[in-house]
Amino acid sequence: MTPKHRLQGGEQVVLHAEVEETTTLEGQDIPLAVVYEDDEILIIDKPAGLVVHPAAGxxxxxxxxxxxxxxxILAGIPRCGIVHRLDKDTSGLLMAAKTLSAHKALVEQLQARTVNREYLALVQGAVTAGGTVDEPIGRHRIDRKRFAVRDDGKPAVTHYRVAERFPHHTLIRVKLETGRTHQIRVHMAHVHHPLLGDPVYGGRLRIPAGAGEALVRVIRDFKRQALHAEKLGLIHPATREYIEWQSPLPQDFSELLEVLREQP
Structure with missing residues (x-):
């Protein structure tokens, strides 16, 4: 059939679409913890320290x-299939699409707020009860690498509940309705419970009065925000069934909690 061919009616036209590469990146043999994979999606357990997207530096x-x-095959999918992100030093579950149709479906689920994302976070201070932070987030007015609660920011909603209490810290479970950059870190700092180890929003290092040698050491050695994407649930793009995954705490976070539990 030529481009100028006229159809008479009743014909069947079949298109064979070819996916064009959307990235100039090169693949690199970096170890991946693949939690789940099929023809449509990939679920990765990202370690702390691994950057999600290339950027300056x-x-x-x-x-x-x-x-x-x-x-x-991901060269033909926007951002190689990644539809959401985790900060460099946040560990845990992250999803990626392997087809354009799956990419569309996952993006739509994120927009509809039907993706279940739950995090474990260790915050400073005693959180008396769970709650919700419903405050818009935008770039910091002075430091453009940071984010802050701003009246003219984008809507952001964070739900949290207490999972375990310690004398000077609280382990909380966090659920996101929205996915703004640094959302949990910004919101918890806003309510005066910054994440332990957060180099951007945590303020100066706080060592509790009377802390034992083991606790002082583990707090000083914990060089990242204590945040882990523990659960991820979504509707599978092909089967339309709900699937959920859970990631165990990484060793550094687990050891931190063990030391806290041993404190009098």
Whole structure:
């Protein structure tokens, strides 16, 4: 059939679409903890320290490079299939799409707020009860690398409940309705319970009065925000069934909690 061919009616036209590559990145052989994979989606357990997307200062060595090496077909999917992100030093579950249709479905679920994302966070201070932070977030007016609660920011809603209490810290479970950059870190700092170890929003290092040697050591050695994406649930793009995954706490976070539990 030529481009100018006229149809008479009743014909059947079949299109064979070819996916064009949307990235110039190169795949890199970086270890990946694949929790689940099929023809439509990938679920990754990201370690702390791994950047998700290339950016200034991190042109390669990212999760995106690792995904391209693992599944070269992702070169034809926007951002190599990644539809949401985790901060570099946040560990836990992250999803990626392997087809354009799956990518569309996952983005729509995020927009509809039907993706279940639950985090574990260790915050400073005694949280007396659970609650909700419903405050808009935008870039900090002075430090453009940071974010802050701003009246002209984008809507952001964070729900939290107490999971375990310690004398000077609280382990909380957090559920997100929205997915703003640094949302949990910004919101918990806003209610005066910043995440332990947060180098941006945590303020100066706080060592509790009377802390034992083991607690002082583990707090000083914990060089990242104590935040872990523990659960991820979604409706599968192909089967339309709800699936959920859970990630165990990484060793550094687990050891931190063990020391806290041993304190009098």
């Amino acid at each position: 991190h042109r390669d060595g990212t999760l995106q490079n690792a995904l391209l090496h693992h599944a070269p």
